[in-house]
Amino acid sequence: MFTWLHPYAKTERAYALCNTLLPYFLVTAIVGLVVGIIWGLLFAPSDYQQGDSFRIIYIHVPSAILSMSTYVAMAAAGFVGLVWQWKTAYMSMMAIAPVGAILTFISLFTGAAWGKPMWGTWWIWDARLTSQLILFFLYLGIMALYAAFSDKTQAGKSAAIMALVGVINIPIIHFSVEWWNTLHQGATITKFGQPSIASSMLWPLLISIAGFIGLIGTLTLMNLKNQILRREINRPWVTELLTTKEMNVNKEAN
Amino acid sequence: MNPRRKQRLITVSVIGGMVISAVSLMLFALNDNIDLFYTPTEIIQGKGETGVKPMIGQRLRIGGLVVEGSVERNQDTLAVEFELMDTGPKVTVSYTGILPDLFREGQGIVATGVLQANNLIVAEEVLAKHDEEYMPPELAEQLKGIQHVKPSEAGLNSAPSY
Numbered sequence: 081m082f083t084w085l086h087p088y089a090k091t092e093r094a095y096a097l098c099n100t101l102l103p104y105f106l107v108t109a110i111v112g113l114v115v116g117i118i119w120g121l122l123f124a125p126s127d128y129q130q131g132d133s134f135r136i137i138y139i140h141v142p143s144a145i146l147s148m149s150t151y152v153a154m155a156a157a158g159f160v161g162l163v164w165q166w167k168t169a170y171m172s173m174m175a176i177a178p179v180g181a182i183l184t185f186i187s188l189f190t191g192a193a194w195g196k197p198m199w200g201t202w203w204i205w206d207a208r209l210t211s212q213l214i215l216f217f218l219y220l221g222i223m224a225l226y227a228a229f230s231d232k233t234q235a236g237k238s239a240a241i242m243a244l245v246g247v248i249n250i251p252i253i254h255f256s257v258e259w260w261n262t263l264h265q266g267a268t269i270t271k272f273g274q275p276s277i278a279s280s281m282l283w284p285l286l287i288s289i290a291g292f293i294g295l296i297g298t299l300t301l302m303n304l305k306n307q308i309l310r311r312e313i314n315r316p317w318v319t320e321l322l323t324t325k326e327m328n329v330n331k332e333a334n
Numbered sequence: 335m336n337p338r339r340k341q342r343l344i345t346v347s348v349i350g351g352m353v354i355s356a357v358s359l360m361l362f363a364l365n366d367n368i369d370l371f372y373t374p375t376e377i378i379q380g381k382g383e384t385g386v387k388p389m390i391g392q393r394l395r396i397g398g399l400v401v402e403g404s405v406e407r408n409q410d411t412l413a414v415e416f417e418l419m420d421t422g423p424k425v426t427v428s429y430t431g432i433l434p435d436l437f438r439e440g441q442g443i444v445a446t447g448v449l450q451a452n453n454l455i456v457a458e459e460v461l462a463k464h465d466e467e468y469m470p471p472e473l474a475e476q477l478k479g480i481q482h483v484k485p486s487e488a489g490l491n492s493a494p495s496y
Contacts, residue, residue, distance in 0.1 A: 125470030129436065134468060163343045200434035200461045206370040244350055248357045261369040261397055263444050268466040278469040 089166040091308045092317050098301045098308075105297030112291020120284035127281075136194045138285060142292040144187035145270060147215060148250050150180035150296060154222075155247045158240030170236030171311065173243065174226055175304035179296055181219035188212060199263055207256035208264035211249060218246040232311070371397035371444050375422035378453060390449050396425060397444040397463065405439055418443070429457040436462035 087093045120138030127134035154176040161169035191209070192202045203209065222239045229235035257266045269275040275282055312318045361368070366381060372394055380387045388394050398418035405416040412431055417424040427445050437443060437460065447457030469477070 125472075127468050128471040128474035129464055130468075137468070159346065162346050163339055165342075198434070198436055198462060198464060201459075204370070204461070207368050241349075244346065245353050247350075248354055252357075252361070259368075260365075261371050261373070263370055263397075263461060263463050265464055265466045268468065276465075276467045278473055280470060281468050 089164070089168055091168055091171075091312050091315070094168045094171075095305060095308050098305045102298065102301050105294045105301060108294030109291055109298050110294070112287055112289075112294050114291075116284050116286075116288030116291045120281075120288055124281050124284050125278070130198055133194065133197050136190050137281075138288045140187060140190040140194060141269070141285060142289040143183045143190065144212070145289065146292050146296060147180055147183040147187050147212075148253060150176050150183060151215060151219070151243075151250060152247065154180060155240075155243040158236075158243040161236055162240045162244075165233075167233065167236065167311070168308070170232070170240065171307045172300075172304055173236065173240060174223070175300050175307055177219055177223050177226075177239075178303070179299045181216065181223065183292075183296070184212065184216040184219055188216060204263050206262040206264055207260040208253065208262050211253040211256050214249055215246075215253060218242070218249060222246075371395035373420040374398045374418050374425040375420055377425055377449070377455075378423045387452075388449055390451065392449050393447070394449060394455075395444055395446045396427065396455055397442065398425070399442050400437070400439050402439045418445075423453070425453045425455060427455045427457050427460075429460050431458075431460070433460055434462040436464055 088097060117138055121135050124135070124138075126132045154173050157169050157173040157176065160166060161173060188209075191212075195204075196202050222242050225242055226235045226239040229238065254267075254270070256262060257264055268277050269282070269285070277285070309318055309322075366384070372381065372388060374396065376382075377388055377394075377396060379385075396418060398420045401417040401419050401424060404424075405414065407414045413428070414430070414433065415426060415428045417426050419425070427447070429445065429447075434443075442463040442465065444461045444463055445455065445457040446459040446461075447455045450456050
């Protein structure tokens, strides 16, 4: 079923695939972020309750939603690594981790900045905020665990197990606002049925989410390329790649 | 899929399944304690199936909607008293301090304080809770008949009328 994927277990093919995909993600990132954020911050109407303060939604919601998506992507890569034992899967897992950690941090930070003027507090230990904080710690834990082993296959295995165990936190974050009483609001767009946000505010939000996806893809692919090069530094194809690059640089210099 | 991969797949799935059931059981057992606040009904009639009522003198959080027309401000101090309700009985909250900008009648709020009598809470912190609806003021007026007022202006204009 997945045999078409097998060639990408080879680092050289994976590196080439990164190069092919990178421009698409980069363009989505630039267009999405510029259009989405400028539209959201300057041109979308202000909210009937929260006035202009609600505009932080254009950063907070994309980073919060996608911090969970990147976690699932990271765990899926870890799962593939565990079962099929591909080192490219472990490398992808570790390429996503720091991007996800920063997204989670952005969502917590913007959430605090939004909470102070609207709720009246920076932080409260309600189920949504606490489970999102746990997600942040999970990301950090996975990166720390991976860094703790000098044998990178062993490191990948341990980090993948931790990532998989942590997946249980994702539905908890998502449903925390339904299962328990929280200060955090319920879901506005990630629910079945009509989103409870006016379409003039929803469009810039969706575009901003697309931009964030592009940014995440770009950063992850660049990180993955670096990881591949660092791991395979002694392979002939890397040496060849680096020498041709060097030659080009020298040519330009001359 | 070769047998070794298959074995690894089964091992990983079994471990995953066990973790999921363990965490689900834990959360189910802790269910009542994860709630951030009591609703007014829960304070007066007891919580869920267990029917455990909070004791007088207990520190707790209450969350509910501010009852329309129940807000009474003291003209000389920052003291304010209002009633909260959800679907059942009302609980009175008394508070001294600055209320959040979003505080108004009909708004959901969460207050932390000490239960003084079975329907009176002396709060030391009042936080505003907003719902998941976002819309421009014109639309809100059309749909809900809500007059648009900036949160800060609402506080200033409505204070003398209480």
